[in-house]
Amino acid sequence: MKLAGRTAIITGASLGLGAAIADTFAAEGAALMVCARNPAELEAQRAKLAAAHPTARVVTYRADVAEKEDVDSLFAAAASAFGKLDILVNNAGVYGPMGSIETIQWDEWVQAIAINLNGLVYCCRKAVEVFKPQRYGKIINLSGGGATNPLPGISAYAASKAAVVRFTETLALEVKEFGIDVNAIAPGALATRLTDQLVAAGPDRVGASLHDRMSKLAKEGGTPLSVGASLCAYLASAESDGVTGRLIAAQWDPWPFSDHVKSDIDTSDIYTLRRIVPGDRGKPWDKR
Numbered sequence: 001m002k003l004a005g006r007t008a009i010i011t012g013a014s015l016g017l018g019a020a021i022a023d024t025f026a027a028e029g030a031a032l033m034v035c036a037r038n039p040a041e042l043e044a045q046r047a048k049l050a051a052a053h054p055t056a057r058v059v060t061y062r063a064d065v066a067e068k069e070d071v072d073s074l075f076a077a078a079a080s081a082f083g084k085l086d087i088l089v090n091n092a093g094v095y096g097p098m099g100s101i102e103t104i105q106w107d108e109w110v111q112a113i114a115i116n117l118n119g120l121v122y123c124c125r126k127a128v129e130v131f132k133p134q135r136y137g138k139i140i141n142l143s144g145g146g147a148t149n150p151l152p153g154i155s156a157y158a159a160s161k162a163a164v165v166r167f168t169e170t171l172a173l174e175v176k177e178f179g180i181d182v183n184a185i186a187p188g189a190l191a192t193r194l195t196d197q198l199v200a201a202g203p204d205r206v207g208a209s210l211h212d213r214m215s216k217l218a219k220e221g222g223t224p225l226s227v228g229a230s231l232c233a234y235l236a237s238a239e240s241d242g243v244t245g246r247l248i249a250a251q252w253d254p255w256p257f258s259d260h261v262k263s264d265i266d267t268s269d270i271y272t273l274r275r276i277v278p279g280d281r282g283k284p285w286d287k288r
Contacts, residue, residue: 002237004029007082009074011065011123012092014041017142017187020225021089021232022049026056028233030087033078035063065092065119066111075126087138087236088127090120096156098201109156116160121167124182128175136179138236141168142228143184143247147273153206154198165247165273172245181244183235188223188251189213195222223251231255246271 008025012018013034022034026049034049036042042060049058059081063070078085096112097104124139131137146154146161165184172182199218203211231250234240240255242262248255248271257265265271279286 001027001029002239003087003233006086006236007031007033007078007084008087008089008236009033009035009078009085009123009127010089010091011035011063011119013089014038014045017225017228018089018091019045019048020229021091022058023052024226024229024233025087025236026053026058028237029056030236031057031059031082033059033061033074033081035061035065035074036092037062037064064115065090065123066114067119068122071119071122071126075130079130084134085127085130086136088123088140089232089236090123090139090141092119093142093160094157095154095197096160098153098198099205100153101155104156112156113160116157117163117167120164124167124171128171128180131180132175132178137181138240139168139171139180139182140232140235141165141182141184142187143168144186147184147186147247151210153201153210162273168247169245169272176244179241181235181241183240183244184247185228185231185235186247186249186251187225187228187231188249189217227251242266247273 003025008030010018010022010032013022014036022032022045025032034042034045039062042062046058046060049056061074061077063074065071093116094112097108120141127137127139141164143161143164146158147165151158168182168184175182195214195218198206198210198214228250231248234256243257243265246265277286
């Protein structure tokens with residue numbers, strides 16, 4: 001049980017990947033504060049976790065990460081329940097409005113950024129306040145394909161997820177000396193409620209290419225939720241100590257990493273967002 005004795009906050013933990021992460025963490029021995037916006041879904045998740053892991057300690061808390069006061073109360077509740085905090089998993093997220101930038105509802109675009117980026121950053125801020133004095137902590141941010149590929153029709157999602165990765169890299173450097181590891185993960189193409197939303201939006205709003213991919217994913221199934229959840233458990237455990245500031249693909253990257261690979265990662269720009277220049281693609285028109 002690689003998370004025995006550790007405590008974690010998991011946002012967006014009532015459904016989908018968040019629920020799978022909570023299940024994996026409970027199986028690995030962690031005490032959990034699971035939060036989401038919907039109280040009924042949270043209670044259903046608590047009941048499932050209690051049935052599957054009767055000895056696990058699970059506390060639910062209704063919170064909207066886009067609301068500063070909710071996040072403050074969430075961390076206060078975790079401190080009261082557990083007396084300490086070791087892990088933060090920022091899973092809460094939305095696709096936001098779907099359509100071209102000039103046609104979507106602007107307030108919905110701003111709200112998606114508030115949830116996917118601002119809420120995540122503020123949760124990290126609260127966690128760092130706890131982790132710095134104890135000189136240890138794990139922050140895991142959910143990113144995904146939106147960080148590395150343009151996604152016409154869901155621009156708020158794409159922009160916020162790219163920003164999450166660069167924030168992850170930046171925060172990792174800020175807190176490295178305090179023994180705090182900060183990473184982002186790409187869990188793979190998931191067949192979840194968010195996928196259904198993209199399919200329902202139709203090709204006119206999200207583009208034919210993306211709609212075709214998501215329709216196929218919805219029919220055939222995507223990457224198992226357990227793959228991303230297992231990566232989160234690895235990054236939350238002592239086994240991954242020293243791996244920080246990276247975007248790691250759950251389905252494709254060769255984790256868990258050996259000590260030799262950890263060293264190579266730490267001294268390189270592997271698993272980071274970087275600009276591609278002509279020379280990287282064998283083109284002769286670089287200005288030198």
